[in-house]
Amino acid sequence: MISIRGLKKSFRMEQQYVHAVNGVDLDIAEGEIFGVVGYSGAGKSTLVRCINFLEIPDEGSITIKGFGTFTARQSKLYHTPKGGGTEAPATQQELRQLRRSIGMIFQHFNLLDRSTVFENVAYPLRYTGISKEEIERRVKELLELVDLSDKIDSYPAELSGGQKQRVAIARALANNPKILLSDEATSALDPEVTESILKLLKDLNRKLGLTVILITHEMAVVRSICDQMAVMELGKIVESGNVYDVFADPHAASTRRFVNASFGLSNLDKLEESGVITITPDSKLVRLTFNRDSVGEALISEVSRKFKISLNIVLANVEILQDAPLGALIVLAKGDPGDVQRALDYITSCNVKVEVLRDGMA
Ligand SMILES: Nc1ncnc2c1ncn2[C@@H]1O[C@H](COP(=O)(O)OP(=O)(O)OP(=O)(O)O)[C@@H](O)[C@H]1O
Ligand SMILES: [Mg+2]
Known part of the structure; x- marks a missing residue:
């Protein structure tokens, strides 16, 4: 579904470069829930932001099923259409189309505070050429999917954290994406609510065949719903594999620390x-x-x-x-x-x- 090769992204901070993503190779299969764990500053957010090109990588390529390959060279992005063809500089239109097919949710929900739940979920459907009636139908369907139909006219301030995240999930799914990126989506929630959001993500993964990339610093999250996982450290993937296998036999020092902590062995x-x-x-x-x-x-x-x-x-x-x-x-x-x-x-x-x-x- 997603194939990443030699991905690099650095930021210039005054005189220094921060190598946030420093040569990442990753393959994520269709319909998988793929967890990426790592300590703060490991480069997890930068990595996911490169996948939907909110951040333009410096080097490397990302192939996404149905969208061809995007290749970065010296911070310039080129696109090769699916099935081959000639490479050309990536256009804004291509990137817009791609972003529409990749949903994203965040730790702090990023809802529009002055808009109702209906308007928040309808937001990504504007300018897509679909009718008002169709938008209304779709929003209702999405709210049903996340079990929030009764809050359609509420404002974000009137919702709990878990409900806000459900609105964000509905909004992320508005354009029927095949991929959902989740950046610490449960980090601001208490354990019970976390559990219910994870269950929702798992249900959506099964029901819609959604491929989910889940960024977290909590092994408990990975343990509960991920199929495959990768551990990131200093911009690199230091370990990856099936979740059970990584937990049963962790190799990298930071993976061991994560696993031990999650077993209560620290x-x-x-x-x-x-x-x-x-x-x-x-x-x-x-x-x-x-x-x-x-x-x-x-x-x-x-x-x-x-x-x-x-x-x-x-x-x-x-x-x-x-x-x-x-x-x-x-x-x-x-x-x-x-x-x-x-x-x-x-x-x-x-x-x-x-x-x-x-x-x-x-
Ligand atoms: N826009 C930016 N400008 C400058 N430096 C940045 C920028 N974004 C990220 N960085 C730096 O890149 C490194 C990786 O950051 P990133 O946000 O990807 O880490 P993270 O693994 O998501 O951390 P956290 O768990 O705290 O969210 C950090 O050192 C960070 O300071
Ligand atoms: Mg982050």
Whole structure:
């Protein structure tokens, strides 16, 4: 659906250049919910703003199904029509047409405060050549889709945050886009409302076959509705893949931090500092990750018996991701070094990922 190659965008700040997007390659399949996570300043917003050309990239190309390829060279944009043909400078009309086919929602909703819900949703339909009656029909249909028909004459100030975001979603979908870009759309909402907006996005994704690119700094958001994900750091994608696989086996340091935080495992340092866990010379602090291929329900008690070591559970968490369980367990393994090693080897052989976090025996 979307194919990005060598995308770069920098900003000049006084004497310096900020490389907000610094060589991004990304493929997003049709009908997918694709999450992009990263810390503040990683370049996430700049990346999505390049996808609908609110920002013109410096270098790189973006191919969008049905729209051909847009290629940037030295901050100038060129367009190759779909199915090939000759490249020519991109025209305003081409960009307008493309933007109309890509909806976007934001953290702060960006509604027109002096306009009613009806007018807000109707806004992108003006100048599209459709009749007044048709606009009215379409707005009503959209409000039904986001479950907000009863607020058609309200003003934004009379709505809750979640309702405002529903209006923004209806507006973003006005022109029947195939792609929806969501930049921190739930970051200003409390957890319950976040949940309902995410559910709405998932429903729309299924019902309309909408491809969604979801920018967030919250792993919980990615975990709950995304199929694929990418982690961004300093303008680059440092890791990407299926959400379950990335959570089960994160590689990049920042991905690990995100995953640990989302599993509640960042409490570990606090536990150690407060003296709740002490790593003695006959012990190792180990992280076990149970994925859908792991075997052995009673693995912990089985291993303690078999290898004559003690395994104390320090922290535990099980998440359901893409309908499959993913468990993280922090255990303190104590005993004879040889026994502990054999026990960990055995656990590994049961398809459980073993990572030694602290090694008192070393
Ligand atoms: N218009 C601009 N002018 C100058 N610098 C910019 C501009 N837009 C973004 N930047 C810089 O580019 C970098 C990436 O910004 P961007 O907004 O893409 O990050 P982000 O990942 O969306 O962060 P956040 O999570 O805080 O929204 C930052 O260092 C930012 O200061
Ligand atoms: Mg941002």
